[in-house]
Amino acid sequence: MVSPIDASIPDVLRLLVVPVFGWAAWRDVKTRRIPNRTWYPLAALAVVLLAVEGWQAWTGTAYETRWFALRAAISLGFVAPLVVAFWWFRAFGGADAKAFLVVAVLFPTFPTYEVAGWVLPYQQTAVGVFSLTILTNTVLFGALYPVAVLTRNAVAGRFSSVMFVxxxxxxxxxxxxxxxxxxxxxxxxxxxxxxxxxxxxxxxxxxxxxxxxxxxxxxxxxxxxxxxxxxxxxxxxxxxxxxxxxxxxxxxxxxxxxxxxxxxxxxxxxxxxxxxxxxxxxxxxxxxxxxxxxxxxxxxxxxPGIPFVVPLFVGTVVALTYGDLLFGALDLLGLTGLA
Known part of the structure; x- marks a missing residue:
C-alpha cells in the first residue's frame, strides 16, 4: 500500500504543529490566553529533531553539512532574536513570541512532503530557511487585519481616526x-x-x-x-x-x-x-x-488587537503547502531569478 504522504520521519513529526497551532489560534481568539505548557512538547520535539538532523548533517548521511549549518544559524541566530525584539517592542505578545521561537528551532530548513505526485512546499526560496518563510507569511496575513477592519467600518458607516484599528x-x-x-x-x-x-x-x-x-x-x-x-x-x-x-x-x-x-x-x-x-x-x-x-x-x-497566533497558524499551513508567499510574488514579477 502506498502512503498518501511520503516524507522523512522528522518532517512527519513536524506536522504536529498544525493541530497545536490550530488549537492555540482558537484559544487566542476566545480568551487571549494560551497556557505556557502548550509549547513545551513542541519545544522538546524541536530540540530533538535539530540534534538528530545536525548529527546527520555532520556525518553526511542526510544533509550537506555547510548548507544545513548555514540555515540553522540563520534560523537560530537571526529569526529567533528578531522575534524576541518584536516581543520586546510589544509587536508580539508573549505567546506569539514563544510560538515563533518554537518555529525557529523546529523549522531551520524546508521540510519535504510528496502528496499524490506533488512535492510540497511548492514555492521554495533561495535561502531555504523555513522559519523565515513562516514568519514572512504570518506578517503578510497579519497585515490584512487592519485592511479588513477599515473596510468593515467604512461599509457600516463608522468613521473615526481609529477606524483602521x-x-x-x-x-x-x-x-x-x-x-x-x-x-x-x-x-x-x-x-x-x-x-x-x-x-x-x-x-x-x-x-x-x-x-x-x-x-x-x-x-x-x-x-x-x-x-x-x-x-x-x-x-x-x-x-x-x-x-x-x-x-x-x-x-x-x-x-x-x-x-x-x-x-x-x-x-x-x-x-x-x-x-x-x-x-x-x-x-x-x-x-x-x-x-x-x-x-x-x-x-x-x-x-481588539491582532491575536497573532491566528495568522501564524494560517501562515504555517500555507507555508507547508504552497510555500513562501513573498518569494512567490517576487518570482511572479521576475525579481528572484528563479522564474
Whole structure:
C-alpha cells in the first residue's frame, strides 16, 4: 500500500504543529490566553529533531553539512532574536513570541512532503530557511487585519481616526471584550487602557461595570475602596465575578472626601500599588481616563488587537503547502531569478 504522504520521519513529526497551532489560534481568539505548557512538547520535539538532523548533517548521511549549518544559524541566530525584539517592542505578545521561537528551532530548513505526485512546499526560496518563510507569511496575513477592519467600518458607516484599528462597542459588552480602549475624555488615542486591566480593577473592588456607571460619582471617591479587596486575577474573561461589599468600607481609614478624590480619583493608584503584579502597562492616569470614558459613554471605540497566533497558524499551513508567499510574488514579477 502506498502512503498518501511520503516524507522523512522528522518532517512527519513536524506536522504536529498544525493541530497545536490550530488549537492555540482558537484559544487566542476566545480568551487571549494560551497556557505556557502548550509549547513545551513542541519545544522538546524541536530540540530533538535539530540534534538528530545536525548529527546527520555532520556525518553526511542526510544533509550537506555547510548548507544545513548555514540555515540553522540563520534560523537560530537571526529569526529567533528578531522575534524576541518584536516581543520586546510589544509587536508580539508573549505567546506569539514563544510560538515563533518554537518555529525557529523546529523549522531551520524546508521540510519535504510528496502528496499524490506533488512535492510540497511548492514555492521554495533561495535561502531555504523555513522559519523565515513562516514568519514572512504570518506578517503578510497579519497585515490584512487592519485592511479588513477599515473596510468593515467604512461599509457600516463608522468613521473615526481609529477606524483602521478598532470598532465601536456598547458599554455592556466591555466586560467580555478583549483589547484596548481607544478613547480618553479628551478624544481618541492609540494607547488607551487595556480592558483586562479594567476587569482586574472591577474584580479587585467587587463591582460590575453596570454598578460603577450607576453610581459613578460615589465610586470615584477612593474613600469607598473596600478594606479587603478581592484578588484581581489576570483580567481573563472566563472567571467567576467576585462580589464583595459593593465598594463600601467602614474600616478603611477615612480621608476628607474632596482631598481624597483629587489625590487619587477612582483609587487607581491604590489599586496598582496593592496588586502583586503588573496590569499590562497600565498607569493610574490611564486607568482613570478609561474609567471616566466607560462611565460616561454608551458606546466606545476598542481595538481588539491582532491575536497573532491566528495568522501564524494560517501562515504555517500555507507555508507547508504552497510555500513562501513573498518569494512567490517576487518570482511572479521576475525579481528572484528563479522564474
Amino acid at each position: 478598532g470598532k465601536p462597542v456598547s458599554w455592556d459588552a466591555i466586560p467580555t471584550e478583549h483589547g484596548r480602549l481607544l478613547e480618553t475624555p479628551e478624544g481618541t488615542t492609540r494607547s488607551g487602557v487595556d480592558l483586562d486591566a479594567v476587569r482586574m480593577y472591577l474584580r479587585w473592588r467587587g463591582l460590575t461595570l453596570a454598578e460603577l456607571r450607576e453610581r459613578a460619582d460615589h465610586f470615584r471617591d477612593p474613600a469607598t475602596l473596600p478594606a479587603a479587596p478581592n484578588p484581581p486575577g489576570d483580567g481573563a474573561v472566563s472567571v467567576e465575578e467576585l462580589r464583595a461589599d459593593g465598594g463600601q468600607s467602614a474600616t478603611r481609614e477615612a480621608t476628607p472626601k474632596s482631598d481624597a478624590s483629587e489625590a487619587d480619583p477612582w483609587g487607581a493608584a491604590a489599586f496598582l500599588d496593592d496588586i502583586d503584579h503588573g496590569a499590562y502597562g497600565t498607569t493610574p492616569e490611564g486607568l482613570r481616563d478609561g474609567l471616566d470614558v466607560l462611565v460616561r459613554d454608551d458606546e466606545v471605540w476598542v481595538s
